[in-house]
Amino acid sequence: MARNSLIRAAAGRRTYAVVAADVGVTGETLRSWVRQADEQAGRVGGRGRDSEAAESRDEELVRLRAELGRLRKAEKEWELEREILRRAAQYFAKEMRA
Template structure:
């Protein structure tokens, strides 16, 4: 059984989709053009009518957080390379005796 990944949309995307429908386009057409299910779009329209349309996208990541993540990834790669080189050096040192 394949586990599906739930899509997340920004508030601006949702508002634009609702605006297209309230502007006179059909729900089915807008949903198909945006790659949404009709039910999702209906839910957004209903939420917008109740004033509860919210963004489900994750908060923006700052530049510092991105840099920290990149550095952590690089550190783990360098540690792995170091461990491999240690083992290789030990192996070749034993072989030359």
């Protein structure tokens, strides 16, 4: 796991050869460790969890857009209610003075 996190921490900024030299192994050994860790984590070809995370983000985006639409609709209703109450308050204020 620590071996895998070394290459992941590099986030594409360092090559396998450079990271492998830091660890003291060959680049191919490091590649095989990363491949093995990906398989154990369920990332076939390095995509498993990443694609699941992307799907999760897409689902959340759809949910948030729906929520935003609902809130915008509610905001328009609240604006109408506030306007009705404002006019009612003005009416009753005039009635109280008269």
